[in-house]
Amino acid sequence: MTDITSEDSRKALCNPTTEAVRNSLSRRNRKQVLLQSFGIAAILFAMGMLFILLGSIISSGYHAFTQTHIQLEVYVDPEEIPADGLPRGGFNDVLAAAMAVHFPGIDLADRVAKRELTSILSNGAQFILRDKVVSDPSLIGQTISLSVPASDPYDQLNKGLVERDTPEQFRRIDDAAIARFDRLKELGMVSAPLNTALITNADSRFPELAGLKGALVGSFWALLVCFLISFPLGIGAAIYLEEFAPKNRYSDLIEININNLAAVPSVVFGLLALAVFIGWFGLPRSAPFVGGLTLALMTMPTIIIATRAALKAVPPSIREAALGVGASKHQVVFGHVLPLAMPGILTGTIIGLAQALGETAPLLLIGMNAFITSAATSPFDSATALPTQIFIWADSPERGFVSRTSAAILVLLMFLVTMNAVAIFLRSKFERKW
Amino acid sequence: MTAVPFIILLLAAIVGYAINIQAARAIRSGGDRLHSLEHFHGLFSLLLVVVPALTLVLIWLALQGSIVDGLVMSSLPSGVLDGLGSGQIQLIGAEIRSIAGGRIFGTPENWKLEAADRLLGYRQASGWLLVTVVTLMSLGLIFFARSKVAAEFRARQGVERITLWLMIFCAVVAIFTTVGIVAALTFETLKFFQRVPVTEFLFGLNWEPQIPIREDQIAAEGAFGAVPVFLGTIVIATVALLIAVPVGLFTAIYLNEFSPTSIRNVVKPILEILAGVPTVVYGFFAILVVAPAIRQFGQSIGVEVASNTALAAGGVMGIMLIPFISSFADDALSAVPRSLRDGALALGATRGEMMLNVLFPAAIPGIVGGILLAVSRAIGETMIVVMAAGLIARMTINPLDSVTAVTVQIVTLLIGDTSFDNPKTLAAFALGMMLFIATLVINVFALRIVRKYREIYD
Numbered sequence: 001m002t003d004i005t006s007e008d009s010r011k012a013l014c015n016p017t018t019e020a021v022r023n024s025l026s027r028r029n030r031k032q033v034l035l036q037s038f039g040i041a042a043i044l045f046a047m048g049m050l051f052i053l054l055g056s057i058i059s060s061g062y063h064a065f066t067q068t069h070i071q072l073e074v075y076v077d078p079e080e081i082p083a084d085g086l087p088r089g090g091f092n093d094v095l096a097a098a099m100a101v102h103f104p105g106i107d108l109a110d111r112v113a114k115r116e117l118t119s120i121l122s123n124g125a126q127f128i129l130r131d132k133v134v135s136d137p138s139l140i141g142q143t144i145s146l147s148v149p150a151s152d153p154y155d156q157l158n159k160g161l162v163e164r165d166t167p168e169q170f171r172r173i174d175d176a177a178i179a180r181f182d183r184l185k186e187l188g189m190v191s192a193p194l195n196t197a198l199i200t201n202a203d204s205r206f207p208e209l210a211g212l213k214g215a216l217v218g219s220f221w222a223l224l225v226c227f228l229i230s231f232p233l234g235i236g237a238a239i240y241l242e243e244f245a246p247k248n249r250y251s252d253l254i255e256i257n258i259n260n261l262a263a264v265p266s267v268v269f270g271l272l273a274l275a276v277f278i279g280w281f282g283l284p285r286s287a288p289f290v291g292g293l294t295l296a297l298m299t300m301p302t303i304i305i306a307t308r309a310a311l312k313a314v315p316p317s318i319r320e321a322a323l324g325v326g327a328s329k330h331q332v333v334f335g336h337v338l339p340l341a342m343p344g345i346l347t348g349t350i351i352g353l354a355q356a357l358g359e360t361a362p363l364l365l366i367g368m369n370a371f372i373t374s375a376a377t378s379p380f381d382s383a384t385a386l387p388t389q390i391f392i393w394a395d396s397p398e399r400g401f402v403s404r405t406s407a408a409i410l411v412l413l414m415f416l417v418t419m420n421a422v423a424i425f426l427r428s429k430f431e432r433k434w
Numbered sequence: 435m436t437a438v439p440f441i442i443l444l445l446a447a448i449v450g451y452a453i454n455i456q457a458a459r460a461i462r463s464g465g466d467r468l469h470s471l472e473h474f475h476g477l478f479s480l481l482l483v484v485v486p487a488l489t490l491v492l493i494w495l496a497l498q499g500s501i502v503d504g505l506v507m508s509s510l511p512s513g514v515l516d517g518l519g520s521g522q523i524q525l526i527g528a529e530i531r532s533i534a535g536g537r538i539f540g541t542p543e544n545w546k547l548e549a550a551d552r553l554l555g556y557r558q559a560s561g562w563l564l565v566t567v568v569t570l571m572s573l574g575l576i577f578f579a580r581s582k583v584a585a586e587f588r589a590r591q592g593v594e595r596i597t598l599w600l601m602i603f604c605a606v607v608a609i610f611t612t613v614g615i616v617a618a619l620t621f622e623t624l625k626f627f628q629r630v631p632v633t634e635f636l637f638g639l640n641w642e643p644q645i646p647i648r649e650d651q652i653a654a655e656g657a658f659g660a661v662p663v664f665l666g667t668i669v670i671a672t673v674a675l676l677i678a679v680p681v682g683l684f685t686a687i688y689l690n691e692f693s694p695t696s697i698r699n700v701v702k703p704i705l706e707i708l709a710g711v712p713t714v715v716y717g718f719f720a721i722l723v724v725a726p727a728i729r730q731f732g733q734s735i736g737v738e739v740a741s742n743t744a745l746a747a748g749g750v751m752g753i754m755l756i757p758f759i760s761s762f763a764d765d766a767l768s769a770v771p772r773s774l775r776d777g778a779l780a781l782g783a784t785r786g787e788m789m790l791n792v793l794f795p796a797a798i799p800g801i802v803g804g805i806l807l808a809v810s811r812a813i814g815e816t817m818i819v820v821m822a823a824g825l826i827a828r829m830t831i832n833p834l835d836s837v838t839a840v841t842v843q844i845v846t847l848l849i850g851d852t853s854f855d856n857p858k859t860l861a862a863f864a865l866g867m868m869l870f871i872a873t874l875v876i877n878v879f880a881l882r883i884v885r886k887y888r889e890i891y892d
Contacts, residue, residue: 021782028784028786028787029784029786031784031786031787032784032785032786032787033786034786035687035692035786035789035790036688036692036786038684038688039684039685039687039688039689039692039693040688041684042680042681042682042683042684042685042688043684043685043688043689043701045681046681046685046704046705046708046753046756046757046760047701047704049708049753049756050704050707050708052723053711053715053716053719053723053753056719056722056723057715057718057719057722060722232604233604233607234604235604236600236601236603236604236605237601237604237605237607237608239601240598240601240602240604240605241605244598244601245605253609254605254606254608254609256878256881257608257609257612258608259877259881260612260874260877260878260881261608261611261612263807263810263811263873263877263881264615264814264870264873264874264877265810265811265813265814265815265816265841265869265870265873266814266816267814267816267841267844267845267866267869268615268619268814268866268869268870268873269615270848271615271618271619271844271848271862271863271866272611272614272615272618272619274848275618275619275621275622275863276614276617276618279618281496281499281500282499282500282503283499297611300607300608300611301608304608328590328594329594330590330593330594330597330598334597354710355710357712358710358711358712358713358714358715359712360712360713360714360816360817361713361816361817361820361841361845364820364845364849365844365845365848365849369849387712387714387817390714390715390718391714391717391817391820391821394714394717394718394721394821402722405718406718406722409714409715409718412712412715413711413715416710416712420710
């Protein structure tokens with residue numbers, strides 16, 4: 001037996017085909033290894049790009065989460081700020097005087113020197129002082145301690161974003177300005193607390209004062225409108241198409257239509273909104289309501305597709321059991337199938353809303369990129385949204401806006417991650433395997 | 435004020451529901467058998483009240499603004515609007531509205547103040563009228579619904595009929611959207627072609643849409659030859675696909691066949707993150723990192739590189755499309771029946787040969803469908819090119835040059851103030867029409883391929 005087998009195998013080894021295969025095997029294996037390494041290289045490329053993307057945005061954005069502040073002891077001079085003249089008054093002069101205390105060599109009568117001195121403070125500093133005094137006029141005549149934001153160039157300097165070694169003419173602030181700032185630093189007047197203004201302020205021309213409040217409120221209203229419209233419409237359409245629609249030409253047409261709508265470029269939806277909602281219906285420009293309406297049209301196909309998948313996943317036995325005990329078709333769907341499909345529907349909706357939150361182009365076309373310094377109080381007021389605010393800031397020339405833009409992106413990504421995490425949580429918690 | 439009709443509606447709905455349920459209960463406790471359950475009688479009343487009244491309120495609110503404006507504008511003293519263009523008339527309308535809203539700039543003429551007063555008056559009258567109509571309508575419908583309650587009344591069927599029609603309406607909204615897109619684009623595009631000949635738009639080689647707004651303004655004459663714009667889009671999309679297709683396909687091949695499950699479980703979510711990043715973020719990435727890097731590299735090897743190159747925009751767009759292509763290709767490869775895979779391996783193919791010679795060819799239709807969808811995404815993608823590509827249309831296919839794209843032109847032509855009566859604005863709609871047609875054709879084609887292919891193996 002054994003002999004015969006070994007004889008056979010020896011014969012097989014001598015088989016010319018086997019020989020050829022064996023000889024080619026290493027070449028063929030090399031080819032496979034090559035294919036695999038291409039695959040690994042492709043994955044590394046994609047992951048590397050994501051890493052660079054996030055890395056560059058985090059490394060430029062984290063600066064914006066702190067803001068350089070200057071601590072001042074301000075004597076609210078009744079001669080400059082008379083109580084009966086509020087809210088007018090020489091607030092800037094009072095601040096200049098408070099600064100000049102630390103720089104004995106500077107004569108405030110020299111206007112250039114005075115401007116150079118106060119340029120360390122943000123342009124908004126006088127308004128901070130004004131609001132404080134207006135809300136409590138008894139402060140006039142007292143010395144109050146006030147922490148005001150530093151202006152953008154000095155903020156950059158404090159964060160080490162201005163190279164002190166570069167020749168003076170290539171720098172935005174000259175040596176004298178640096179010396180003045182360093183003196184303030186020696187005096188312990190400079191601090192860099194958490195930049196709450198990033199969330200509590202609306203947009204501003206000055207980077208150190210610009211915040212995201214207007215954009216967050218605008219995005220909130222737009223998403224709310226989007227949800228209120230697209231959620232019921234999407235579920236209604238999906239239930240009809242999945243459970244009730246007869247299989248004929250018309251329902252086919254609707255179905256093809258929905259699939260195509262999901263792939264129409266977003267800028268085309270912006271054109272639709274501009275021509276129809278604003279041009280024909282006369283709805284206000286820049287309003288989150290119009291933005292929400294547009295986003296709803298874009299989100300609806302996503303919700304319809306997700307809802308149909310969720311409805312399909314409910315096993316027929318549930319339907320048959322309900323029908324068997326005498327429920328009507330509507331009672332089966334609304335009483336049994338829909339509640340079971342709800343987790344899937346909600347997951348799809350949240351993912352759809354997350355996409356809508358990041359959508360920019362249609363909002364640009366309906367004018368949600370306006371410069372607005374107060375937060376909207378209703379969905380019909382002018383407002384910006386998070387992504388359009390990012391676009392505006394990315395276009396602004398001031399250096400300080402680069403880190404603000406990255407910080408705004410981080411805020412946006414944080415919202416997206418949260419929404420997707422909620423969706424994943426819902427899916428894993430409530431998804432039922434039948 | 436706008437909230438009042440909605441509150442009335444809500445109250446009417448609750449009252450109607452409660453009244454009908456009570457009535458139904460009364461019949462049942464009287465010893466009769468109801469045909470429908472009590473709550474169907476309630477729901478019947480609720481739907482009967484809410485659906486027509488809500489429709490009325492929404493239509494009213496949608497039309498109110500333009501009707502009130504029209505009334506105010508036509509009531510202006512004769513003569514003040516003589517000889518003004520439509521843009522200036524719109525401006526006057528906006529000024530009157532802002533005066534009515536309490537934002538007065540400078541000292542407006544007396545007739546404007548009067549018009550603003552009239553505007554407020556009309557608005558208030560319209561508001562009260564709406565409230566009255568909604569109240570009367572809801573009361574009437576509540577009584578009607580109540581009068582229907584009877585032992586043999588088929589309330590359930592009534593409710594089901596109404597909900598079915600509501601659902602049909604929801605499904606038809608998708609059709610309305612498409613019709614709206616087509617109508618808006620066609621309407622404005624036709625207006626554009628009345629001013630600029632179609633042949634010039636489609637075949638002209640010169641794109642300079644900055645036309646003078648005032649007559650005395652010195653500006654370019656305005657040229658609307660869109661070929662360089664289309665060419666720019668094609669260049670950028672080509673660069674994007676040259677990056678996305680190979681990387682996406684190799685990623686899919688590796689993940690589908692060779693990778694251990696653990697790597698797959700890590701890489702897949704990472705690709706999903708890449709797909710979920712908003713495009714405005716990619717655009718910022720392009721101007722913050724990629725464009726400077728490309729320019730620096732170009733300078734170091736002595737090549738002149740423009741500041742906003744097609745390479746930067748297209749490259750970043752390619753990164754955005756990687757997960758799109760890889761997930762489509764992965765699905766297509768997974769859809770190939772197991773028997774083909776096993777058969778090839780049983781014949782002695784290596785896994786690499788099985789992948790390249792059996793699985794991949796079998797999956798080609800699905801992959802092509804995915805790539806076509808990616809093409810349509812690439813030509814429709816807006817934010818990346820708006821931020822990273824140029825504004826000036828050039829006839830060039832050099833990816834190191836600054837080129838523009840269709841979507842860039844649409845956005846730049848429409849940002850700022852827009853009135854619908856100059857060719858500059860209308861040109862954006864003509865470009866939008868081209869974009870819509872191109873993506874529609876590609877999508878229909880791609881979806882058909884994907885669907886047909888799925889049917890073969892299902």
